[in-house]
Amino acid sequence: MKYISVAEFSRKWHIPERTVRNYCATGKIQGVFLTGKTWNIPEGAGLPEKGNKKTFSPNLLLNHLKEQKDMKLKGGIYHRTQIDLTYNSNRIEGSKLTHDQTRYIFETNTIGVSKEIVNVDDIIETTNHFRCIDLIIDKAKSKLTESFIKKLHFLLKSSTSDSRKEWFNIGDYKKLPNEAGGNETCPPKEVAIKMKAALSKYHRIEKKTFEDIIDFHYQFEIIHPFQDGNGRVGRLIMFKECLANNIVPFIIEDDLKLFYYRGLQERPRLKEYLLDTCLAAQDKYKKILQYFEIGFR
Numbered sequence: 001m002k003y004i005s006v007a008e009f010s011r012k013w014h015i016p017e018r019t020v021r022n023y024c025a026t027g028k029i030q031g032v033f034l035t036g037k038t039w040n041i042p043e044g045a046g047l048p049e050k051g052n053k054k055t056f057s058p059n060l061l062l063n064h065l066k067e068q069k070d071m072k073l074k075g076g077i078y079h080r081t082q083i084d085l086t087y088n089s090n091r092i093e094g095s096k097l098t099h100d101q102t103r104y105i106f107e108t109n110t111i112g113v114s115k116e117i118v119n120v121d122d123i124i125e126t127t128n129h130f131r132c133i134d135l136i137i138d139k140a141k142s143k144l145t146e147s148f149i150k151k152l153h154f155l156l157k158s159s160t161s162d163s164r165k166e167w168f169n170i171g172d173y174k175k176l177p178n179e180a181g182g183n184e185t186c187p188p189k190e191v192a193i194k195m196k197a198a199l200s201k202y203h204r205i206e207k208k209t210f211e212d213i214i215d216f217h218y219q220f221e222i223i224h225p226f227q228d229g230n231g232r233v234g235r236l237i238m239f240k241e242c243l244a245n246n247i248v249p250f251i252i253e254d255d256l257k258l259f260y261y262r263g264l265q266e267r268p269r270l271k272e273y274l275l276d277t278c279l280a281a282q283d284k285y286k287k288i289l290q291y292f293e294i295g296f297r
Helices: 006-013 017-025 060-071 077-092 099-108 120-138 146-157 188-203 210-223 230-244 254-266 271-291
Strands: 033-035 038-042
Touching: 006 017, 006 038, 017 038, 060 077, 060 120, 060 230, 077 099, 077 120, 077 230, 077 254, 077 271, 099 120, 120 146, 120 230, 146 188, 146 230, 188 210, 210 230, 210 254, 210 271, 254 271
Parallel strands: none
Antiparallel strands: 033 038
């Protein structure tokens, strides 16, 4: 039997090489095999049947993320999202890990040799954040609940030094009053009531928009329900809810941090500031989707 390369199959059927490699890796083209890192495809192979294909969601991006997560595919949108979202969200909260170190941890499950002192909690929270992203992909279509939000916090802070402090209350609402950026937040005794009210108001919206998701994020951050980790949990929730509502998600990159914080601060007086910051972040993510040839509305 004669075999052809990924590039030849791509030209023959007028589809991207990345798609061909995906088909090979997921067994959608029969009779393929690897020689080193090169796929060999039977010359007579055709395109996979699409008629009976079961999809995880009508959201194309969510389907790609779920499929690539399950197949542990490297170099795709799932891989890129894991590294970029984890690096930037942790960096905003003070992590000293670089983008390359974050990538290395994700790809090898080890930390590379570094001349600088590395905080153990930064490493643990990085690996935990990867698990949180997997959870929001798997449960993207599920209704946002208090128990889900608490589970995100539990995953994020598991095995950290904070988790060994009884008063920290990992995976549950805060016991002690705290501030956010020097601003007062909801007293501990009122958190459960405020969270239920915020979720109830959010779920009364039948068709949620980009701004509805941002508004819930603002409400979540001013409640500040956990002792620590509120920013990262809040941004994970935004990403999940964008996926759930077929809205292009976004990553608040470290260079947008000051605009993001100012947007939260100014939200009661000037809603557009936070909205514009999130839209700018969404535009960046759209460019990544275009690179990976993933359609969006």
